[in-house]
Amino acid sequence: MSKYHEANPGPLSGVRVLDLSTVVMGPFATQMLADLGADVIKVEPPSGDNMRKVGPMVNEDMGALYLHLNRNKRSIVLDLKTEPGRQACLALVKTADVFLYNVRPQAMARLGLSYEEVSAVNPAIVYAGAYGFGGDGPYAGKPAYDDLIQGMTGIPVLYEKNSGDEPRYVPLTLADRTIGLQAAIACLAGVIQSRSSGKGQSIEIPMFEGMTQFVLGDHLGGKTFVPEKGEMGYARLLATHRKPYKTADSHISVLIYNDKHWKNFLCLIGRDDLLEGSIFSSHSVRADNIAEVYSFVAQVLAEKNSEYWLGCFAQADIPAAPLYSMEDLMEDPHIKAVSQIVEMDHPTEGRIRTPGTLGKYSATPLKIYRHAPNLGEHTTEVLKETDLDQSVIDYLTNNTETSKS
Structure with missing residues (x-):
């Protein structure tokens, strides 16, 4: 000492x-x-x-x-x-x-x-x-x-x-x-x-x-197993539409992740018919079809503006946030409150x-x-x-x- x-x-x-x-x-x-x-x-x-x-x-x-x-x-x-x-x-x-x-x-x-x-x-x-x-x-x-x-x-x-x-x-x-x-x-x-x-x-x-x-902690994928069980890569992280979603007027960040989130989202957009027997029915099925899942969300979110979606997601308890620039981050009220x-x-x-x-x-x-x-x-x-x-x-x-x- x-x-x-x-x-x-x-x-x-x-x-x-x-x-x-x-x-x-x-x-x-x-x-x-x-x-x-x-x-x-x-x-x-x-x-x-x-x-x-x-x-x-x-x-x-x-x-x-x-x-x-x-x-x-x-x-x-x-x-x-x-x-x-x-x-x-x-x-x-x-x-x-x-x-x-x-x-x-x-x-x-x-x-x-x-x-x-x-x-x-x-x-x-x-x-x-x-x-x-x-x-x-x-x-x-x-x-x-x-x-x-x-x-x-x-x-x-x-x-x-x-x-x-x-x-x-x-x-x-x-x-x-x-x-x-x-x-x-x-x-x-x-x-x-x-x-x-x-x-x-x-x-x-x-x-x-x-x-x-x-890197490999996320992306070993199928090479985790001996013999290997498929390709390398975590499909959700590599999906083309895993990026901020474009809305009618800007972009937002959204993660519809677990079964509760998906139920709330599909009901929110009037597509509760997709809760069973579709690519949205369970976590495993969504993971196997993640590119199509993210593409579907991208198409839906493009129809209305960011303010609308952020309000809806807050009510539905779905994690969502505005897309910030560096300048926006400096002005964020939470960042200011916690110094x-x-x-x-x-x-x-x-x-x-x-x-x-x-x-x-x-x-x-x-x-x-x-x-x-x-x-x-x-x-x-x-x-x-x-x-x-x-x-x-x-x-x-x-x-x-x-x-x-």
């Missing part, structure tokens, strides 16, 4: 994380840990995290995505390619519970920060690597980014099957954020084990394998909006207690929390300022 952690209300107060990651996957993982109260120290090279450069921005090196991914953290600058920078990092390791990185393991070894070298100064450390491919396979050490992993796990082809359009990536950093969630869980699991046993471990969180699990978009003052960037913390904790409420840091904002502060001599801290700080300028 870190004795240096600044008091905050989160349930992970007392856990210290050294975050050597950049871009989205690793910083998203540590942002969640920081929101939960962990003391996350973001260790950056003199040039800073690449995501600092991605606009829009008010000031250089403080891009919008960087602000969202790095709140509640402290930033220090260390040139890990130098021996003083490496030694300072190892001094911080002595105070930490978790050491997270998202470059290839070979790069960490070249820096002299392999698991063997890091655990030598802190045997209880949880040494977590989140990167493209597991070390036991033929792709080990290959570079990986969100788009590549989406492509290799078939997500663009799923889009093609569903829409009939050309393959395309999901317009979100889906792989980065999905594996970032897995990395955060892995770090917490490692800390629990380390604190119970007194000894940490090295943990690998590979993107390709993680997204393969994510999921927070306005706050940043000391250098002015008034900003950022997604709020997630969930309610009755005993340890969450909050944004620290702004996203400027590059190296906490270097001196954090290094003073180690066993380094003041002369070494002064040397590191002065050389950091020189390299940044």
Whole structure:
């Protein structure tokens, strides 16, 4: 447990994380840990995290995505390619519970920060690597980014099957954020084990394998069984009409799912004659004919406007919602009521909006207690929390300022 952690209300107060990651996957993982109260120290090279450069921005090196991914953290600058920078990092390791990185393991070894070298100064450390491919396979050490992993796990082809359009990536950093969630869980699991046993471990969180699990969990289909019982794919998810339904004036999202929903819907449209002896009669029969089922709903909903259908579905207790744009989402009354978009003052960037913390904790409420840091904002502060001599801290700080300028 870190004795240096600044008091905050989160349930992970007392856990210290050294975050050597950049871009989205690793910083998203540590942002969640920081929101939960962990003391996350973001260790950056003199040039800073690449995501600092991605606009829009008010000031250089403080891009919008960087602000969202790095709140509640402290930033220090260390040139890990130098021996003083490496030694300072190892001094911080002595105070930490978790050491997270998202470059290839070979790069960490070249820096002299392999698991063997890091655990030598802190045997209880949880040494977590989140990167493209597991070390036991033929792709080990290959570079990986969100788009590549989406492509290799078939997500663009799923889009093609569903829409009939050309393959395309999901317009979100889906792989980065999905594996970032897995990395955060892995770090917490490692800390629990380390604190119970007194000894940490090295943990690998590979993107390709993680997204393969994510995709095939839905789409193994007939290959679930040996011998196989049909084709791969979850038919409902791949149905052409599984998309927002077009109404007479716009689109809405509707999921008529269980037997009760279907009974209510068919009665609503005056087609209770289809309750028995048709493709709508049971969940299994609907699943076997899902393309025709969704096509039928699409034809019916096109006849009246969205306001009419949303009112009808609310009365019939059928799940339905308007189709939002990003701008609509910002104005949603529920999102406003639960403060999921927070306005706050940043000391250098002015008034900003950022997604709020997630969930309610009755005993340890969450909050944004620290702004996203400027590059190296906490270097001196954090290094003073180690066993380094003041002369070494002064040397590191002065050389950091020189390299940044």
